[in-house]
Amino acid sequence: MSHAIDPYRISEEPFYQPQADEIELYEAAYAERLPVMIKGPTGCGKSRFVEYMAWRLGRPLITVACNEDMTASDLVGRYLLDAGGTRWLDGPLTTAARIGAICYLDEIVEARQDTTVVIHPLTDHRRQLPLDKKGELVHAHPDFQLVISYNPGYQSLMKDLKQSTKQRFAGMDFDYAPPPVEAGILVRETGIDEETAMKLVKIGATARNLKGHGLDEGISTRLLVYAAQLIKRGIKPNAACRMALVRPITDDMDIRITLDHAIDVVFGQA
Amino acid sequence: MQPTPPAPSSSLKPQTSSLVDLYRPQLTCNFGQLEDVFPDCIAEAVALLSPQGVKDYLDGASLICRIGRGFEPVLIYLEEMPQVASQLGEGTLELVSRTVWRLSRGTNGKAIPHFLQTIAEAARRLGSEESLERYVDLMMGLANRTSTSIHGNQNATFPSPGLPLFLDQVPFLLSQLSLEGLKNWVEYGIHNYNGHPERQKDYFGLQSADSRAILQRERRGTLFMDRERQLDLYMKALWETKTQYVPYSEGWDELRKPVPYYDHLGIRVPDVYDDIRAPLSNSPPDSGGKGKRLPAGEILVSGIDRYRALLAHIAAHRRWSEPLIADNFSPFQRVAIETFEDSRVEWLAMAQYPGLRRIWLALHPRPGEEDCDPERESCIRHRLAMFSRALLDPNHGYRNADLLEFAAKFHELMQSKDNSTKAVAGLAVSYIARTRRQADLSPNVYFTDTLIDYRDDNRHLWRYIEEGDEEERFDEERKLPPEEKETDRLPPRHYPEWDYQTKTYRPDWVSLYESLHPAGDPMRIDALLSKHEQLTKRLKQVMDLLKPQHFVRVRYQEEGSELDLDVALRSLIDLRAGSQPDPRINMSHRNDGRDIAVMLLLDLSQSLREIPEGCTQTLLELSQEAVALMAWAVDQLGDEFAIAGFSSNSRHEVRYQHIKGYSERWDDRVKARLAAMEAGYSTRMGAALRHAAHYLKTRKADKKLLLVLTDGEPSDIDASDPRLLIHDAHKAVQELDQQGIYTYCINLDPNADDYVKEIFGHQYTVIDRVERLPEKLPRLFMSLTR
DSSP states (O other), rough: OOOOOOOGGGOOOOOOOOOOOOOHHHHHHHTOOEEEEEEOOTTHHHHHHHHHHHHHHHHEEEEEEEOOOOOOHHHEEEEEEETTEEEEEHHHOHHHHHHHHEEEEEEEGGSOOHHHHGGGGSSSSTTTTEEETTTTEEEOTTTEEEEEOTTTTTTTTTTTOOOOHHTTTHHHHHHHOHHHHHHHHHHHOOOOOHEEEEEEEEHHHHHHHHHHHSSSSSOOOOHHHHHHHHHHHTOOOHHIIIIITTTOOOOOOOHHHHHHHHHHHHHHHO | OOOSSSSTTTTTOOOHHHHHHHHGGGGGOOOOHHHHHHHHHHHHHHHOOOOOEEEHHHHHHHHHTTTOOHHHHHHHHHHHHHHHHHHHHHHHHHHHHHHHHHHTTOGGGHHHHHHHHHHHHHHHHOOSOOOOOHHHHHHHHHHHHHBOOSTOOSSSOOOOSHHHHHHHHHHHHHHHOHHHHHHHHHHHHHHHHHHHHHHHHHHHTTSHHHHHHHOOOOOOOOHHHHHHHHHHHHHHIIOOOOEEEEEOOOOOOOOOOOOEEEEETEEEEEEOOOEEEEEEOSOOOOGGGGSSSSTOEEEOOHHHHHHHHHHHHHHHHHHHHEEGGGGSSSSHHHHHHHHHHHHHHHHHHHHHHHHHHHHHHHHSOOOOOOSSOTTBBBBBHHHHHHHHHHHHHHTTOOOOOOHHHHHHHOOOOHHOOOHHHHHHHHHHHHHHHOOOGGGGGOOOBBOOOOTTSSOOOGGEEEEEEEOOOOOOOOTOOOOOOOOOOOOOOOOOOEEEEEEETTTTTEEEEEEEEEEOOOOOOOOHHHHHHHHHHHHHHHHHHHHHHSSSSSSEEEEESOOOHHHHHHHHHHHHHHHTTTSOOOOOEEEEEEEOOEEEEEEEEEEEGGGGGOOOOOOOOHHHHHHHHHHHHHHHHHHHOOEEEEEEEEEESSSTTTEEEEETTTTTOOOHHHHHHHHHHOOBBBHHHHHHHHHHHHHHOOOOOEEEHHHHHHESBBBOOTTTHHHHHHHHHHHHHHHHTTTEEEEEEEEEEETTTTHHHHHHHOEEEEEEOOOOOGHHHHHHHHHHHH
C-alpha cells in the first residue's frame, strides 16, 4: 500500500517568530522521537509552530482537527463497502505512522477520552499501532512523531485529558508573545507600520486583562493580524479593530463598550 | 411730545415719571407699597416687552391685586415677570396670573407666594413656554388631587398639605430632574401619600427615604449604579486594577460639594454624572465656550466618559504617584505640587492612551489669561489652572512668559529619565516662587474656572508627620450611640413591591426578617407519620414508580445496544453513492435522573388557626401533617428540598422562618421545627416569594419548583387596597418565572378561584376537602414532578 508523501510536505518556509528556546527544545524532542504536547491559548501560534518545525525538519505534516464526534476509526481507519466487497482505508494516524510524518492532533481535548486512547501504543516505547479490525500491527516509521495541542484555558472540567494520556508527552507552554515581539509579528505578517502594530498590541493587552471577567479568551495574535490586514487595506483603524477584535470575541454589551472605548483612547480618535 | 401708544423700540428712553403717569392708571391696585416699586418695574417691562405685553403684564398684576392675598404676590409678579416673559414669550404673563387666580379660588391660597417664587427659576430651567405650561399643569394637578374634602362636600375644604413644601423644593428638584422625572416623582407622592397628610408633607419636603429614593431613580444623567460593571471592566482592561467604589451623592450637600478621592477603602465617585452639553444659545456663554462653537445642546462629554476621565486620572495616580511628606512644604507649595503632579500623571497616561486627551481637555476649564487681577485678588488657583490647561492643550494660546518657560521645562523633565513625583515637585516649588505675588495671601481668592472636577483631591499624595486637620471626610461614619442589638435574627433584607396603578416598583418597600423557626418536640411529627401509616405505604408504591428509571434514547452511536434503522439505511445509501458513510448507526439507552430543587413555602398567617367546616383539626395541624408527609416523601425520592414559613405584620416586618434548608437532612432537628409551627399575623406573599426565590435560584438543579401552601388571599394590615398585594404577588410569580422557577400554589380556601388565578395563572390547585390535604399534598408533588 503506497501513500503519496508529497501532499503533506511543506514546501515554503512558514514565518515563525521564536520567543525563547522552543525550536531547540523541539528539535531535541524530535531527535529522541518523543511525543510532544503543546499548550497555550487560542491563536498564539501553536499550529504555526508545528508547521514551521515540520518544514525545518523536512518531515511531512498530517494535521487532524479533533472534535467531539470523532471516533477511533476516524483516526485509525475503517473498512468501506464497495462493489467487490470491502476495502480498508487508512485513517490519518495510520498514514502518518506508515510514511513517517509528524501527526498533529489539534485541540485533542475536544475528542472524547475513549477515542484518544488509541494513540497510547504509538506514544510509548512500542511505537506500534494495532489495527484490530484489519488484524494488522503497524510499526511506526522511524521518522514518525506525534504532536498534540491543548488549550487549557476554556475547557470545562469535563474536558480534560486522562492522566494516562497526559503522561506520554513532553510538554511545551506557549503564550502570547511579549508586546514588542508581537508587534514585530504583526509587522512581518502584514507589513503595517510599527507604531500601529504597537497600538494593536496595546488593545490586545487590554482585552487579555479581562480574561475571566466576562471574556473566556483574550484577543489572540491571530485576530490582531486580521485587524492589521484590514488596516493595511485602508480601513480606518478604529473600525478595523471593532470588526476584527471586538465583535468576534464577545456579545456582552458592557465588555464591548469597554473595548470600543479602549480602541478610541489608544488610537486617539472618537 | 407724548408717546401714545408707547413703542419702546422707537422711543428714546422715555422719562420714568412719564411712564408712571402713563401706565399707573392701567393698574388697578391700591396697596401703598406699590408706589415705591412701580417705576422700576414698569421701566423694565417697557424695555423688555411689546406694547401688548405691557398691557397683559398690567392686567395680570391687577388680577393678582384682586385676590386679596396682600401685597407680596403682586410684588413678586411685578418683579419677576418681565424677565420671564421676555425669555419665554409673553403668553406666560397671562398663564401665571390666571394660575394665581385659580389657586386663590380654591383652598390653596396660602401656596400662592410659594408658587410665584418658583416661576423665575422654573422658567430658567425649563426654557420654553410649553414646558412652563406643563409645569403649571403639574402643579395644579398636585394641588387639586391632594386637597381633600369631607362628608362628600363638592368643593375641597382642606388645602393640600404637600403643595407649599413641594413648591419650596421646586428649584432643587428641577436642577435634578427633567420635567418628565418631576412628573413621575409627584405622581408617586400623590399616589402613595394622599391619605396621610403628615407623610405627604415628609414626601414633598424631601424628608422621607422613599422620596429621595424615587428622586434618585428619576434623576437625569448617567447613574453610577447602572454603569458599575462597565467601569469595573474599564479599570480592569486598561489599568489592570480592581477596586471598590463608594458612590456619594452631590445632591444633598449644598454648601460644600464633595470631591472624588481614593484611599484604602476604595474610590469615592459621584453617584451620577450629567452629560456635558454645548451651552444653549440664550444662556450666557461661560468661559468654556470660547473655543470652537458646537451646535447648542450637542453632547460634548457623555456621563460615562466623565466617569472614565475620573477613573483614568485616579488610576494614573495610583500607578505613578509617590507620597511626599506634607510637613516639608508650605500650603501654597502643596497646591502647586498637586497641580504639577496631576499634570505629570496625565502626561504619562496620555503617552499610553492618547485618546484620553480629548476627554480631559473637554472637561478641563479654560481660564482666560486676563480674567484674574493679580493686584486685588489671590490668583494662585487661576495661575495653576492656566498652567495645567497649557500642559494639556497644545493650542492654549497663553502668552505669559513664566508659564511658557515652565511648560517647556515640564515637558523637558517628562522626556528625561528622572520624571518622578519628587522631580516634578521641585519644579512646582520653583514655579510658585517665581510667580509669587503680593496678593496671593489675600483672602479674596479667585475661583472662577479653576475647579477641575474630574480630578481627585490628592489626599493620597501627602504623608503627615504631625496630625493635620487638612484632611476631611464627608462620608466618614458618624459615631452614633450604640443601638440595642437584636441578636436572634439576621439584618433585614429589603424587597421592592409592585404598584399596579403606577406600574412601577416601590423601591425597598418591604423589610423581610429571616429567622430560624423555634424547635418543638420531634416525636410529634413521627407520631403524625405513623398515624398515616396506610397512606405512607400507598405513597411508597407511587414513589417506586417515580424513582429515576426513565429511559432516554441516545442516537448516533457507533456502538450501541440496537441498530437504528433510519441511520443505517442512510449510511448504506451514502456508501452506494460513493460518499463517506456515517458509521454511527446504532443507538442505546440511558437512565434519566431526576434533578429537581423544591422549596415549600408555608403561609403561617392567623387564619390557619381556624377549624374548617367538617373537620376536627385546625388548618395548621392539617398543614403540619401534610408537610410532614410530603417532606418524608421528597426525602425518599432524594430531591433537593427546603421548607420555610412566612407571615407579615405590615411592610416593615415580613417574617420568613426557616424550617428546613437544602443541606439539612430530614432529621429530628427539622421535625422539631415543623412540630413547633405557629400561626399568626397576615399574608404578604410577594416579598416571601422573592426571598424564597433568592434561595432557590442559587440551586444548580435543572428544574426548580416553588410550592406555596396558603389558605387565603394576600393581605396585610397596612394595605388598604387588597388588589395591591394580589398584583404584587402576581408580579413576583412573573419574576420567578423569568428566573426559571416554576411556582405552584396549593390553596385551602374553597373560594380561592378568583384571586389565585390572577396570581398564579393556571399553576394552582384548590383543595376543597381540606381534611384530605395530608394525602393530596405528596401526591400533588409527585404528579407535578413526574
